[in-house]
Amino acid sequence: MNHRKSQVSSVKYMLAGGSVVAALGLMVDPRGFLPTTATGKDICQVVVQPEATLTRQELSRLLTVQERSDKAQIRRIAQNPYCKLPDIQIRSGVTAQREAYPLAFDSQTWLVVLYEGNEYAGYAFSFRH
């Protein structure tokens, strides 16, 4: 009998403890603990080459290309991108095109390249994919 009573009370404790943890879990926003999970609306507009990635070697060669170089210089190192992002207008009278390449050795990280017409303007690393 005693044994059964203690079993019931430990279930009660477990339920009480569990609901405290669950209630706290609801109050905590786990996104705050992760490095960058901000998902913008500027994800891919068109997937061009689903298998496209950048190897370490391609990435290091790509980073040596100077801003203002011809787009063809980037294309010689990295062929078709994984996807195109929507075109944007930042500078007056110029429409910018953006293309993304996941890294072969770290698929969560993308290299985003911005072109203005045939001119390569620059790159950025995007860490949230």
Added chain:
Amino acid sequence: MPGMRLVSVISYLLAPALLGLGACSKAPAPPPLEVRLYQKWELQPGDEIAGRAVLGGLGDISIDLEGNAVYAPFAGRTQLDTRQCVIFSSPDVPAYLFRLCGLNQPRLGELKQGEAIGSGNLLYFAALRKQPNGTWAVVEPAKAILERTLTKS
């Protein structure tokens, strides 16, 4: 059952640990960002001339905000520069930075697209484009980027 009691004891122990995690998520303010301009202009927003503050310089678009907010045009990050202006950068927009001067108590750190950066009476907005030598050229911003910054998207 001792096992069940152990579970409840663990959940009691976990509760303060979870609370502690929440309290530690605020990071200290990062050092101001040094943005070297391509143009060699003597006066820029945040400087002083004859004891007066310079609010805007060449290349800044001045907007009458009337206390309204400005919003992150993309998912990105805000930091202060050495002149206390906000520098907005986004991994979705390589090769460009946006400088916003005149905001009161701006929000610093990671922002989602459309989140408020801050508000103020007069906004001085500049678009900066990366140069091959690592400096940033002040360029004429497109209307579209200003509209994206002034309205919640």
